Amino acid sequence: MMMGQRLKSLILITLMALSGAHSLRDNYYKYSCPNAESVIQTAVNTELDKNLKLAAGLIRMQFHDCFVEVCDASVLLEGPDTEKYADVNAKLAGYEVVDAAKAAVEAICPGVVSCADIIAYAARDSTVKLNGLRWEVQGGRKDGFHSSAANAEADLPPPEFGASQLIESFAKRGLSTRQMVILSGSHTVGVGDCSKIAPRLYNFNDQHFTDPSIDPAYAEQLKKDCPQNTWNTTIEVFMDTITPGSFDSSYYEVLKQKKGLFTSDQTLFDDARTRGTVNSLVNNGRFQKKFGEAMRALAAVGVKSGSQGEIRKYCRSVNY
Numbered sequence: 001m002m003m004g005q006r007l008k009s010l011i012l013i014t015l016m017a018l019s020g021a022h023s024l025r026d027n028y029y030k031y032s033c034p035n036a037e038s039v040i041q042t043a044v045n046t047e048l049d050k051n052l053k054l055a056a057g058l059i060r061m062q063f064h065d066c067f068v069e070v071c072d073a074s075v076l077l078e079g080p081d082t083e084k085y086a087d088v089n090a091k092l093a094g095y096e097v098v099d100a101a102k103a104a105v106e107a108i109c110p111g112v113v114s115c116a117d118i119i120a121y122a123a124r125d126s127t128v129k130l131n132g133l134r135w136e137v138q139g140g141r142k143d144g145f146h147s148s149a150a151n152a153e154a155d156l157p158p159p160e161f162g163a164s165q166l167i168e169s170f171a172k173r174g175l176s177t178r179q180m181v182i183l184s185g186s187h188t189v190g191v192g193d194c195s196k197i198a199p200r201l202y203n204f205n206d207q208h209f210t211d212p213s214i215d216p217a218y219a220e221q222l223k224k225d226c227p228q229n230t231w232n233t234t235i236e237v238f239m240d241t242i243t244p245g246s247f248d249s250s251y252y253e254v255l256k257q258k259k260g261l262f263t264s265d266q267t268l269f270d271d272a273r274t275r276g277t278v279n280s281l282v283n284n285g286r287f288q289k290k291f292g293e294a295m296r297a298l299a300a301v302g303v304k305s306g307s308q309g310e311i312r313k314y315c316r317s318v319n320y
Helices: 002-021 038-050 056-066 095-108 117-130 150-153 161-172 179-187 195-201 217-227 250-256 264-271 274-281 282-296
Strands: 190-194 237-240
Touching: 002 038, 002 117, 038 056, 038 095, 038 117, 038 217, 056 095, 056 117, 056 179, 056 282, 117 282, 161 179, 161 274, 179 250, 179 264, 179 274, 190 195, 190 217, 195 217, 217 237, 250 264, 250 274
Parallel strands: none
Antiparallel strands: 190 237
């Protein structure tokens, strides 16, 4: 039964992806709103100049949107049981940046640019703002009508996932194991709070008090940052200990040093199926190029088109 349900889920996502993929193309708004991308970029940069920390949140938002429902801006919808208010999205940031970009593009081309497309453009522009390499973003997504907190909790991979679980999760969305490792590289500008790190540091299992896959010296430093029994979700730890805040390939070097912050990070180097990709992506030029390609693939997961969606006037609510 479980295998049957998984197969049905995979077929559904694949069919949705195929039905919407044809609507995506580069320079999508060339005729309908020629200045859309530049206006969005200006709005995003203006907001990031006020708070650069939001850049990492916008990159993460692309992932959190596309992995639940499809790439349809369902993560932006307000409501008591929407994705936005799921526990897994509690630290997701950047909503106000999307609002500013939407307002700016509505001022010149009302009812033309979808919120789902704005998320994709904002993720790209945020990467560039953090010194990452630019890639061409396809447009043509429609905004969805529904959003579910329960779906977010079920579909987004938690930090304790191992390689097998990550591979399966990405495969369900038509993404390869290699693409999974590449997209994980966005953690180079990510942070984690103490409540998520503590299970690896204290009472890990019956054999080990601390997760033995963590470099011992790094584990001691993390214990200073996150003392036992005083786990504060407002205390954040950088996931990249070499060049925190800069979008580059240092994340993969961190994994080789056994300093991956979460199990879902360190497993990429510890597992033989993904170690080779980690080693290859230490090369910054290769990582930057491959990341843009992988983000294009992610942003094409289950795209809605035609009557499947709409162009929202306000990103936080459906039109009717």
